[in-house]
Every structure is written in structure tokens, then in C-alpha cells.
Amino acid sequence: MPDRGPSPLQSSLPAVAARFGAYGHGRGVDALVVGRPALPTGLSVPVAVPAESLGGGLVAEGVRESAAAARTTNPFLERLRRGPSGLGTAGLYFFTPRKESPTQPEQPQAAPAAEGIPIPGLYYHPVPDPDPVRVEEVSRRIKRWAVDEVEAYPPEWEDQFDGFSVGRYMVACHPDAPTIEHLMLATRLMVAENAVDDVYCEDHGGSPIGLGGRLLLAHTALDPVHTTGEYQAGWAESLHADAPRRAYRSAMEYFVQQSTASQADRFRHDMARLHMGYLAEAAWAQTEYVPEVWEYLAMRQFNNFRPCPTITDTVGGYELPADLHAQPAMQRVVALAGNATTIVNDLYSYTKELASPGRHLNLPVVIAERESCSERDAYLKAVEVHNDLMHAFEAEAAELATACPDPRVLRFLRGVAVWVDGNHYWHMTNTYRYSLPDFW
Structure with a gap:
């Protein structure tokens, strides 16, 4: 722990x-x-x-x-x-405060x-730019995990994986992580979530047709099925059936080793919210419905990044x-x-x-x-x-x-x-x- x-x-x-x-x-x-x-x-x-x-x-x-x-x-x-600050709080602050930025510029400052x-x-x-040493190490480890441990993507997707820059992403979002392994908790989950989104929903063969069944089975890699002995083996074998489920299963196993029971349950709850948002968007796609703005914002409260900041304490x-x-x-x-x-x-x-x-x-x-x-x-x-x-x-x-x-x-x-x-x-x-x- x-x-x-x-x-x-x-x-x-x-x-x-x-x-x-x-x-x-x-x-x-x-x-x-x-x-x-x-x-x-x-x-x-x-x-x-x-x-x-x-x-x-x-x-x-x-x-x-x-x-x-x-x-x-x-x-x-x-x-x-x-x-x-104050008595008993010294251990609650792990990183150097960010430098203050200058006041608003008179003209837009275009970055390179x-x-x-x-x-x-x-x-x-x-x-500030994230620590380059940490970025390099997290990038190295996550690619090895994605390729060797869970086979999350085929070789032809390598340029897209590298272009995602997930190591830089997670180091920038969690500068107070005490170790590289704490950073890897968030990084694996981010890659796994994107595998589900790409393969089940969008870029790489995703479709709204049948999405509910795929998401439910993938969610069981986060929230295990408790069934009879006769059928337990079939479910366990299914967790290795495709890249999203392999990634979810492995990332969650690492996460529960470092989190408390309540933190893990909190994350499962927020992932259920995410999957419900996926299903709402898929239903609109099937019926070619353009939601009202308030309806869209309601959907986006579920289909959003919430599972990421909600684990900030575990990663910290x-x-x-x-x-x-x-x-x-x-x-x-x-x-x-x-x-x-x-x-x-x-x-x-x-x-x-x-x-x-x-x-x-x-x-x-x-x-x-x-x-x-x-x-x-x-x-x-x-x-x-x-x-x-x-x-x-x-x-x-x-x-x-x-x-x-x-x-x-x-x-x-x-x-x-x-x-x-x-x-x-x-x-x-x-x-x-x-x-x-x-x-x-």
C-alpha cells in the first residue's frame, strides 16, 4: 500500500x-x-x-x-x-509551486x-513543461506494457500511440506523484480507456451497434463477476478476448495493488458513468439525433474525463x-x-x-x-x-x-x-x- x-x-x-x-x-x-x-x-x-x-x-x-x-x-x-502549511502538513506537498506567469500581454503571444x-x-x-526524465521513463514503460503485456494495439498503430504522448500527458497532470509507479497507475488506465473508445466506439472499428454488450463485458474487467463455479471460467477467459478487456483487466490489477478499497470502488463508479455516457452518444448516433445543447452537456457530464482527476489522490x-x-x-x-x-x-x-x-x-x-x-x-x-x-x-x-x-x-x-x-x-x-x- x-x-x-x-x-x-x-x-x-x-x-x-x-x-x-x-x-x-x-x-x-x-x-x-x-x-x-x-x-x-x-x-x-x-x-x-x-x-x-x-x-x-x-x-x-x-x-x-x-x-x-x-x-x-x-x-x-x-x-x-x-x-x-502548518503543523503536520509538510508531507502533503510533493512538488515545487508553479512559477507565476506575467500579467496579461497586450498582444497574443503565439507559441512556437x-x-x-x-x-x-x-x-x-x-x-511548466513536465519533467523530461519522468516523461521519458513513463513513455518507455507504458509502451512496453501496451505492446508486451496486453497487446493493446497492432504494429500499424504505433505512430498513433507515440503521437498520443501519454507519458507527457500524465506527468503534466500528476506532478506530485511520489514515484514513477504511481504515475503508471494513471497512465495504464488512460491507455486502457482509449483502447475501449477507439476499438469499441470510434476510430478503429468502433460502432454504436451492439456497443452496450461490449461495454458491459469490458466493465467486468474492472468490476469482477461473481457467479457459479461452472460459469466463472468462461468469464475469466473472456477477459483476454480483445485489447480493451486485456488492457482494462491489467490496468485495474495494478491499480488495486496501490489503492484502498474505497478508492478502487470510486473509480469503478466513475467508469460506469463514463460507459453510460458512451451509450447515450451511441444511441443518438443510431437514430441520427442531434441533442439540444443542454442534453449534449448532460451527456458530456458522463462521457468525460472524470475518472482521471477522481484518482488524483491515489496517484499522489x-x-x-x-x-x-x-x-x-x-x-x-x-x-x-x-x-x-x-x-x-x-x-x-x-x-x-x-x-x-x-x-x-x-x-x-x-x-x-x-x-x-x-x-x-x-x-x-x-x-x-x-x-x-x-x-x-x-x-x-x-x-x-x-x-x-x-x-x-x-x-x-x-x-x-x-x-x-x-x-x-x-x-x-x-x-x-x-x-x-x-x-x-
Whole structure:
């Protein structure tokens, strides 16, 4: 089992639980209703290309308002960004605080092509380049696992596997992982999840036809079947039948060796959510239904990145106790983080999906269809939706950290925020996979 670090508080102190459970949705709800958060501050200095480059209109005005609000400093969030301090908390901080970025530039600063260019107007936080030594080692280990242990992809997919840059992705998202093996927990699961998505759903032979049966059987590699002796052997043999199930089975075996029982069950629950989102999208594809925008966002709350930040404590080598993680306030923060990071994927993968066969639903496509606007206006509105989700996430995280100052809560919230930042970094810099539309 991993070293949990100093843990001076019990997992269920009555005073903390009462205070935590009484926490309401407050400012974050207002943020989503009126489009602006009450606490629009970041866990690090935000960067966005000036909205002037977007031209006039309501979208540009909204981006300008968001950028102005983001300059406000919140002392508590700055403290959270630096990490917890005080007696008994020294072991809760594993990595060097991120360097502050300069204030907003007067003109957009285009990064070299190899580093990627951020989406103009997108609200995000810059992160340092991930540790190259760790990136190289994680990349080496994950490729060996994918090729030799689980045969996750054939030789002709090697360039796509390398281009995914999963080692750089996971090191950027988990800079506090105490060891390479902790990083590998997240990396194996990421590769396994992508194998399921590619082989069952999308790029490499995926289809909505029969997806439910395939996903259910794959899910049993995460959540084992308990049946009679006569039929147990058939199920166990099925776990080696294809790449997705081999990858899920192996990645989960590694994960349960390092996680607690409650952390493993939490992950299974979030993977069930993910699979339900896959099925909703597949059903719409079969019936050629374009959902309302709110319906699409509901689907994306399930078909999203949530299983990744939800394991940030396992990868960090500690545990946020189940009773704290399950509180509605924490669940809302994690959901908002997952929703915001998933819209980042919609935005950066937009041109890639347009170039793929068939019709791919993403937020700009749905907005254009349902709100009868141009592709450009739909894309810019999707940027605004992302920014509102990010502001709501940060406002809710700030309130939650104030309402429940348990060091483990603070550390988990910071870990989720760092994952959000690392996810954007990977999308922005992965020029092998993504390029921006010509809307500016």
C-alpha cells in the first residue's frame, strides 16, 4: 500500500462533516445561471488571448468580462495553490509551486508550433513543461506494457500511440506523484480507456451497434463477476478476448495493488458513468439525433474525463476518505472539473473530428445546429461555455476549501486543479493530433 503521509485528522470528525455537509451550491450555481461566477479566480495566474482579437459581439464582450474578472486575486486560492502549511502538513506537498506567469500581454503571444497555440479567449492556467526524465521513463514503460503485456494495439498503430504522448500527458497532470509507479497507475488506465473508445466506439472499428454488450463485458474487467463455479471460467477467459478487456483487466490489477478499497470502488463508479455516457452518444448516433445543447452537456457530464482527476489522490500516494469525497459539494467540484476539461477536448479536437468520416457530435457542432448560428459563432460560444464552467469550478473549489479546511480536502482540490491545468497543456501542445480552426 502507498504511504498515506501525515494524517492527523480522523476521516469523520463530526464538526467537519456537519460543516461540509451543510455546504450549499451557492455561488457556483449563480455562475452557471447568469454566466459569471462570484469568485472568478484561479489556482494560478490565468492566461487568455485578449478578446479584442475576437472582434465585437456578445461573445467577445463575455470574454473581456471574464478576463477582467480573472485578474482579481483571492488570497485563499493563492494559499491553496502554494499548498497546505502548518503543523503536520509538510508531507502533503510533493512538488515545487508553479512559477507565476506575467500579467496579461497586450498582444497574443503565439507559441512556437512545436509547443502548440492556445485557443484565443480560452480561460486556462499555464503549467511548466513536465519533467523530461519522468516523461521519458513513463513513455518507455507504458509502451512496453501496451505492446508486451496486453497487446493493446497492432504494429500499424504505433505512430498513433507515440503521437498520443501519454507519458507527457500524465506527468503534466500528476506532478506530485511520489514515484514513477504511481504515475503508471494513471497512465495504464488512460491507455486502457482509449483502447475501449477507439476499438469499441470510434476510430478503429468502433460502432454504436451492439456497443452496450461490449461495454458491459469490458466493465467486468474492472468490476469482477461473481457467479457459479461452472460459469466463472468462461468469464475469466473472456477477459483476454480483445485489447480493451486485456488492457482494462491489467490496468485495474495494478491499480488495486496501490489503492484502498474505497478508492478502487470510486473509480469503478466513475467508469460506469463514463460507459453510460458512451451509450447515450451511441444511441443518438443510431437514430441520427442531434441533442439540444443542454442534453449534449448532460451527456458530456458522463462521457468525460472524470475518472482521471477522481484518482488524483491515489496517484499522489494518499487518500481522500470516502465520506469526504462523497459529499455533494466535493462531487459538484469534481463534476465541474470533468465538464470543463471535456469541453477543452471538444474545442481542440474540433477540426480533427470534422475531418473524420461520419458526423461527430461536439459542443460547437451542437450549438451551430440547435441555435442556428455559423460554425465560427458556435465555436466562440463553446469557448464561453468552457470559461463559465472553469469559473464555476474555481469558485466552488474556493468555497469548499473554506468550508472544510481539512488538509486532505485542500490537497485533493489542488490535485484536481492541477489535473485540469495539465489536461489543457496536453491538448494545446499535442500538435500531432490537434490543430485550431481558422476563426480569428
